[in-house]
Amino acid sequence: MKGETIARAWALARADGLVLGFTDHDRALRFEGISFRPDAGLSARAVVQGAGLSVDNTEAVGALSDSAITESDLMAGRWDSADVRLWEVDWSDVANRSLIFRGHLGEVSRSGGAFRAELRGLSEPLNQTQGRVYHPRCSAELGDAKCRFDLSATGYSAEGLVQETDGQRLVLTGIAGHYAGWFERGQLVVLSGQAAGLRGLIKVDLASPAGRELGLWTSLGLHPKVGDRIRLIAGCDKRPQTCRMKFLNYLNFRGFPHLPPEDWLIAPKVNR
Structure with a gap:
């Protein structure tokens, strides 16, 4: 050239x-x-x-x-x-x-x-950590190929309409039958309106007579408006108890719950 x-x-x-x-x-x-x-x-x-x-x-x-x-x-x-x-x-x-x-x-x-x-x-991608992480909590993401949990299973998602919003806080109507905290650490997906397709991570999930009140870890780039439809996906804190009791998926748990804690590793050994 x-x-x-x-x-x-x-x-x-x-x-x-x-x-x-x-x-x-x-x-x-x-x-x-x-x-x-x-x-x-x-x-x-x-x-x-x-x-x-x-x-x-x-x-x-x-x-x-x-x-x-x-x-x-x-x-x-x-x-x-x-x-x-x-x-x-x-x-x-x-x-x-x-x-x-x-x-x-x-x-x-x-x-x-x-x-x-x-x-x-x-x-x-070569800068990313490779291999397994040995930790008491699960290393998989809910619903991925390692977790294998079916997120479409009945009861693990719900849809409602935005009643109030100020960015990181939303109040939804039309969601019932899930106890408070069910969606904490889960996902919020905007299904309609200008913000359709955006996703957020749920920090707080409260159930009240006024509706479902949610707090996000970070505000969405575009704020959903009143009347927009939202889907909530159940959250997982990656503990073995949650995997067993909430998701009935302990066979696919990817953590090591019986590893000794760090205190045990650094504690002085006493000869007996």
């Missing part, structure tokens, strides 16, 4: 299938079935690519635009872990191009009318 005809082109693909393309060239480019727009939706700093197993990383910055990446979508987490590809392309002949980065969006921060997003390379 000739240096004077090289441009950069970015493609971002969300989990819901939406794909956006951007380029630093002054005209639109098209390849890979994507139209790359010459606007301020996205630009990038220098790509840092390490040899061996080090993590490739860079940073993307851009202006918030209704026609591209909106602030509401970022707040709602719809761009979290979006697939990212970066090409160097000859704008005079787009068939002459090379893919120089592939990864996904990491942490996103916002300030005023702009955003900044960390880009993480394909080797990022």
Whole structure:
């Protein structure tokens, strides 16, 4: 490629299938079935690519635009872990191009009318802990392939309507038959409205005559509105007693409840 005809082109693909393309060239480019727009939706700093197993990383910055990446979508987490590809392309002949980065969006921060997003390379998962964790509590996530519990089983989820909300606190109507605390450590899923598809982790679950009162660990990016439908999924504190009595799933318990405590390991040994 000739240096004077090289441009950069970015493609971002969300989990819901939406794909956006951007380029630093002054005209639109098209390849890979994507139209790359010459606007301020996205630009990038220098790509840092390490040899061996080090993590490739860079940073993307851009202006918030209704026609591209909106602030509401970022707040709602719809761009979290979006697939990212970066090409160097000859704008005079787009068939002459090379893919120089592939990864996904990491942490996103916002300030005023702009955003900044960390880009993480394909080797990022190598930083994650591998193998089993030996701990008295279960290492599986409720409903995953290790836990094997069927979350669709009767009694372990419920749906209701938002009656009140201020972000981290919601009051729902239409949910009955579950004692207080049943959904603590579980999930809240928004089924309708502008925030549909968002999920939150439940910190507090209270049952009262006024309705089901919930407190979330963190506020959802977009607040559900009165009348939106919500699904609650039962929570698990990963204790063996909970697995046995609440979920009847002790055969799949992935913890080690009979491990000696740390106090036993460091206690002085007395010869008898």
